[in-house]
Amino acid sequence: MIREADIQTVHIDGDRYHDRSIMQLETDHIWRKTWLLAALESDLHAPKSHVVFDIGNDSIILARTADGALSAYHNACTHRGTRLLAEGVGTAPLITCPYHAWCFNLDGSLRAAPDAKSFPGGLPTDRLRLKPVKLESWKGFVFINMDIDAAPLSEFLGILMARISPYNIADMVLLEDQTVSVDCNWKAMIDNFSELYHVDHIHPQHKRFVDCPNATDELFEHGHTGLYVPGFMTDSRYPVPDKPTDYQEMQLNALGIDPSEFVGRVEEIPAAISKAKRQQSGKNGYDYSALSDEQLTTVFQFNLFPNIILSGSPEGLWMMRSRPHPDDPSKSLLDKWTLQLNPDPLLGGQGEHKQTLHAVSGNAAQENGRVLRDCFGYEAVLSGDKSMTETIDQDISLLARVQAGARSSGFASAWLSNQEIRVAHFHDTLNMSYDAAHRSAAE
Ligand code: FES
Numbered sequence: 001m002i003r004e005a006d007i008q009t010v011h012i013d014g015d016r017y018h019d020r021s022i023m024q025l026e027t028d029h030i031w032r033k034t035w036l037l038a039a040l041e042s043d044l045h046a047p048k049s050h051v052v053f054d055i056g057n058d059s060i061i062l063a064r065t066a067d068g069a070l071s072a073y074h075n076a077c078t079h080r081g082t083r084l085l086a087e088g089v090g091t092a093p094l095i096t097c098p099y100h101a102w103c104f105n106l107d108g109s110l111r112a113a114p115d116a117k118s119f120p121g122g123l124p125t126d127r128l129r130l131k132p133v134k135l136e137s138w139k140g141f142v143f144i145n146m147d148i149d150a151a152p153l154s155e156f157l158g159i160l161m162a163r164i165s166p167y168n169i170a171d172m173v174l175l176e177d178q179t180v181s182v183d184c185n186w187k188a189m190i191d192n193f194s195e196l197y198h199v200d201h202i203h204p205q206h207k208r209f210v211d212c213p214n215a216t217d218e219l220f221e222h223g224h225t226g227l228y229v230p231g232f233m234t235d236s237r238y239p240v241p242d243k244p245t246d247y248q249e250m251q252l253n254a255l256g257i258d259p260s261e262f263v264g265r266v267e268e269i270p271a272a273i274s275k276a277k278r279q280q281s282g283k284n285g286y287d288y289s290a291l292s293d294e295q296l297t298t299v300f301q302f303n304l305f306p307n308i309i310l311s312g313s314p315e316g317l318w319m320m321r322s323r324p325h326p327d328d329p330s331k332s333l334l335d336k337w338t339l340q341l342n343p344d345p346l347l348g349g350q351g352e353h354k355q356t357l358h359a360v361s362g363n364a365a366q367e368n369g370r371v372l373r374d375c376f377g378y379e380a381v382l383s384g385d386k387s388m389t390e391t392i393d394q395d396i397s398l399l400a401r402v403q404a405g406a407r408s409s410g411f412a413s414a415w416l417s418n419q420e421i422r423v424a425h426f427h428d429t430l431n432m433s434y435d436a437a438h439r440s441a442a443e
């Protein structure tokens with residue numbers, strides 16, 4: 001585990017953001033060997049439902065089989081390799097290849113092939129089953145691992161599971177599903193979400209509702225990290241305002257507290273918020289009994305190596321996922337799911353949660369009760385046609401420039417502050433993967 005004193009020893013060169021040999025190494029030794037968050041379990045509840053998850057050059061089908069089990073396998077026909085299904089969510093009783101109409105059951109086994117007698121070797125079922133991948137569910141998310149010999153997900157996530165377990169993520173509902181293509185390597189996106197050093201400069205609005213200078217970082221085995229930011233308060237770099245900021249007013253109003261009570265007492269807002277949540281727990285639709293007072297007002301972020309960011313509060317979450325482009329290391333995709341915990345009617349709750357920190361951008365068109373996925377390029381964000389919320393838009397507006405600079409012969413390697421220890425830990429883990437890959441290539 002990287003220590004603060006060793007941050008500068010972690011080598012982060014520019015090559016890893018654009019070199020094709022590193023991209024291939026990551027395909028072979030990271031994407032094809034690591035547990036990856038592939039789907040929302042709610043998209044796989046219905047019988048015969050499926051999700052297609054594309055990652056680099058691989059595509060995986062996750063399906064609810066006729067007997068109710070979940071199954072996952074490669075999305076490549078065992079006849080001549082054709083990609084069977086397009087990316088996204090769907091429902092179908094069988095999977096039929098669009099080329100010669102081989103037909104597969106939802107567990108990946110071959111059901112039938114036209115002119116079966118014309119195959120001199122027959123149609124051996126073991127050989128022709130869609131290549132299986134490992135699958136595990138946790139907290140409403142479904143993970144896959146292409147390495148069939150991989151250790152269990154719990155071993156990979158380790159202590160991170162205990163950190164996340166008090167939050168009721170599994171019952172959150174999907175409000176928005178967006179994918180933006182960005183002109184940067186997938187790691188530049190993860191770097192961006194691994195430090196708060198840029199926040200004061202790029203996200204000036206944050207000073208009105210979070211205290212980034214008093215955030216704490218946590219590093220975990222296998223490259224995962226945690227971040228805990230005091231919320232419902234203003235940035236301690238700046239003088240405390242006389243009256244609640246507009247964000248604080250919104251947050252207080254959402255809990256039925258009159259913001260005018262806090263004129264001249266703005267520092268008391270977080271304690272008042274956790275007291276109000278605690279008093280209403282079990283009565284207003286939420287059960288906060290698993291969470292500490294501090295957790296009730298903390299914005300958490302957990303980065304799951306290699307490419308997942310879970311950022312949220314007890315009532316809402318952004319799942320952000322950085323995916324490599326199949327061919328170009330200078331491009332990537334950022335998926336963002338906005339999830340919200342609505343008040344539970346069994347606990348006296350009604351209606352929808354009043355948005356506080358996890359506001360959506362307003363693109364919430366639905367089909368069959370599920371929000372539609374919205375895919376666009378980062379130019380649409382720059383022009384203002386699309387938004388992933390103000391904060392993410394601000395990040396996206398910079399990342400093509402980060403990528404361009406990393407490619408320059410004028411950039412040798414990064415020089416990090418202790419505010420970027422999670423960047424160091426991410427790259428330290430990557431460096432171990434790169435070293436292991438080089439060693440195995442040399443053997
Ligand atoms: S490639 Fe799928 S049936 Fe021929």
Ligand SMILES: [Fe+2]
Nearest residue numbers: 192202203395
């Ligand atoms: Fe940012």
